[in-house]
Amino acid sequence: MRERVFKIRKLTSTSILTITGLCALWGIFWLFFIIFDVIRHGIASINLSLFLETPTPPGEPGGGLKHAFIGHFLITLGAISLGIPLGILAGTFLAEYGRNYRLSKVISFLADTMVSVPAILIGAFVYAIMVKPLGHFSGWAGSVALAIIMFPVVIRSTEHMLKLVPWTLREAAFALGAPYYKVILQVLYPAIKMGLLTGALLAIAREIGEAAPLLFTSFNNNFLSYNMSGPMASLTVTIFVYAMGPYDYWHTQAWAAAFVIAITILILNFIARIILKGGKH
Amino acid sequence: MDLGLGISKKWDYFMDKFFLFLTFLGAVLVPLFLIGILIVFLKEASLAIQKFGFVSFIFSSEWDPVFEKFGGAVPLTGTIIVAFIALILGVPIALGIAIFVSEVCPNFLKQPIRLAVDLLAAIPSIIYGLWGLFTLAPIHARYIEPFLQKVFTPIPFLGKLFEGTPLGIDLFTAGIVLSIMIIPFTASIAIESFYLVPRVLKESAYGMGATKWEVIRDVMFPYCRIGIFGGIGLSLGRALGETMAVAFALGNINNFPTSLLTPTTTVTVKLANEFTEADKDIHLSALFYLALLLYIMSLFIIGSSKYFIMRVREK
Numbered sequence: 001m002r003e004r005v006f007k008i009r010k011l012t013s014t015s016i017l018t019i020t021g022l023c024a025l026w027g028i029f030w031l032f033f034i035i036f037d038v039i040r041h042g043i044a045s046i047n048l049s050l051f052l053e054t055p056t057p058p059g060e061p062g063g064g065l066k067h068a069f070i071g072h073f074l075i076t077l078g079a080i081s082l083g084i085p086l087g088i089l090a091g092t093f094l095a096e097y098g099r100n101y102r103l104s105k106v107i108s109f110l111a112d113t114m115v116s117v118p119a120i121l122i123g124a125f126v127y128a129i130m131v132k133p134l135g136h137f138s139g140w141a142g143s144v145a146l147a148i149i150m151f152p153v154v155i156r157s158t159e160h161m162l163k164l165v166p167w168t169l170r171e172a173a174f175a176l177g178a179p180y181y182k183v184i185l186q187v188l189y190p191a192i193k194m195g196l197l198t199g200a201l202l203a204i205a206r207e208i209g210e211a212a213p214l215l216f217t218s219f220n221n222n223f224l225s226y227n228m229s230g231p232m233a234s235l236t237v238t239i240f241v242y243a244m245g246p247y248d249y250w251h252t253q254a255w256a257a258a259f260v261i262a263i264t265i266l267i268l269n270f271i272a273r274i275i276l277k278g279g280k281h
Numbered sequence: 282m283d284l285g286l287g288i289s290k291k292w293d294y295f296m297d298k299f300f301l302f303l304t305f306l307g308a309v310l311v312p313l314f315l316i317g318i319l320i321v322f323l324k325e326a327s328l329a330i331q332k333f334g335f336v337s338f339i340f341s342s343e344w345d346p347v348f349e350k351f352g353g354a355v356p357l358t359g360t361i362i363v364a365f366i367a368l369i370l371g372v373p374i375a376l377g378i379a380i381f382v383s384e385v386c387p388n389f390l391k392q393p394i395r396l397a398v399d400l401l402a403a404i405p406s407i408i409y410g411l412w413g414l415f416t417l418a419p420i421h422a423r424y425i426e427p428f429l430q431k432v433f434t435p436i437p438f439l440g441k442l443f444e445g446t447p448l449g450i451d452l453f454t455a456g457i458v459l460s461i462m463i464i465p466f467t468a469s470i471a472i473e474s475f476y477l478v479p480r481v482l483k484e485s486a487y488g489m490g491a492t493k494w495e496v497i498r499d500v501m502f503p504y505c506r507i508g509i510f511g512g513i514g515l516s517l518g519r520a521l522g523e524t525m526a527v528a529f530a531l532g533n534i535n536n537f538p539t540s541l542l543t544p545t546t547t548v549t550v551k552l553a554n555e556f557t558e559a560d561k562d563i564h565l566s567a568l569f570y571l572a573l574l575l576y577i578m579s580l581f582i583i584g585s586s587k588y589f590i591m592r593v594r595e596k
Binding site: 112 | 296300310315374399404406412414464492494515529587
């Protein structure tokens with residue numbers, strides 16, 4: 001009788017632990033399925049004219065996504081130059097000047113919450129404050145929306161990095177008579193520059209695949225445009241429009257764009273990991 | 282007194298205050314954004330709030346831009362049902378992965394599996410959507426859904442869930458795609474909190490002769506309860522606000538779903554599809570009303586789960 005109870009308990013344990021292994025396989029299965037699918041479709045549809053040519057009129061196969069590549073690049077550049085400096089400043093306040101205030105703890109918590117606010121709501125917000133008053137969609141509005149998405153991510157990583165710097169390093173600089181801003185700019189930022197770079201890369205990797213916030217802000221444009229004050233094409237919105245569209249060659253180009261985005265994100269994550277590993281030794 | 286030194290001291294003082302002010306400005310932007318979004322949504326939605334009120338808006342399923350009648354019942358229900366399906370399918374898997382990584386698998390597998398989980402989180406939702414539309418939906422329509430129908434139709438209650446024509450663009454596909462997307466959120470928080478369980482606690486349970494599963498169930502789960510709740514909450518927040526993946530796989534039809542194989546709509550899908558096409562003020566305002574409701578819902582869920590997770594980390 002006792003023997004049987006033991007056997008049953010052992011059997012239950014082993015079978016449930018086996019199931020957890022299957023759970024891991026399930027997750028890995030989908031990951032590889034998605035990645036291989038994107039690579040398979042992407043490689044089949046990628047070619048030089050994708051990067052060098054602008055779209056043909058709808059329904060005429062051919063052409064490329066040059067307009068979306070350039071638009072995406074400009075919008076992202078705008079977002080980076082807004083979101084990253086602001087995020088670093090805010091993170092600096094939370095970890096340095098404001099480290100003893102209750103307010104900083106609250107703001108840090110709010111920033112953490114802001115990271116998970118649905119991206120499409122950020123898009124609707126920027127639509128209401130920029131697109132509606134100005135009366136037209138613009139690349140700048142897209143940049144602002146993406147910057148708002150990057151902002152809390154950069155805050156969190158900056159704050160985290162600064163808190164890792166030992167307090168004695170600051171005291172050494174204070175002892176030389178340096179004011180706080182010089183300690184931050186000339187001692188702390190150089191000390192965490194690799195960390196800041198990693199944080200920035202991960203924030204860019206997060207933001208570069210966003211489509212929802214661009215739908216109502218930079219909108220879309222079928223023509224090549226360098227004008228950030230007008231509607232602008234982006235890779236992600238193009239994927240959305242092309243995938244929903246009726247033409248086969250649109251679908252092919254959507255896969256190609258998805259492939260390029262996926263590769264970019266993988267590379268950014270990879271570099272960030274290498275920097276992090278290098279910094280530890 | 283050296284004059285030069287005095288000036289530089291004053292300069293330093295000024296610069297320090299200036300830099301303090303700059304960083305403070307950056308930090309204050311966070312609450313300003315969060316409150317600003319609320320105020321802007323309230324203002325933009327005021328037209329719809331005045332016209333439809335709260336109760337009649339969330340219980341009315343009419344969505345008719347021509348006759349200017351708007352109710353949010355369908356997208357709100359759709360949002361909750363899709364998120365619920367994703368949680369039911371995704372959370373057990375995520376917890377399984379967390380147990381496997383922290384308790385079962387050999388050391389050399391831990392890093393690769395965690396990397397895989399991180400990568401699942403790094404794939405942008407538009408790629409999940411594209412893949413769901415072009416790869417998963419046809420597979421579902423051709424093989425999986427007819428199979429499920431065959432299996433479940435004879436069973437009285439479950440059969441109802443799989444009624445209808447298997448088209449692939451439906452609740453079921455959207456739920457599967459979302460369930461994959463939310464795995465990393467629950468899994469990584471659960472792994473993190475499993476590592477925080479004191480060794481002594483586990484060892485004393487093993488010492489009493491408990492099996493591995495009994496230790497996990499009776500020692501680790503109760504100890505990590507709060508962290509796991511937090512992780513599930515994060516997954517839920519993600520599932521409620523997800524747009525692109527659902528937009529591809531769910532369709533945008535303003536009907537209540539009658540089974541898992543019918544298309545419906547969610548708040549986010551409605552926003553994505555109709556926002557730029559709404560030419561009447563009241564239509565746009567009704568969309569902002571939906572956005573407002575989603576915003577309040579997600580802030581509440583995300584905020585409380587982050588609070589749980591913060592409490593675990595402070596331990």
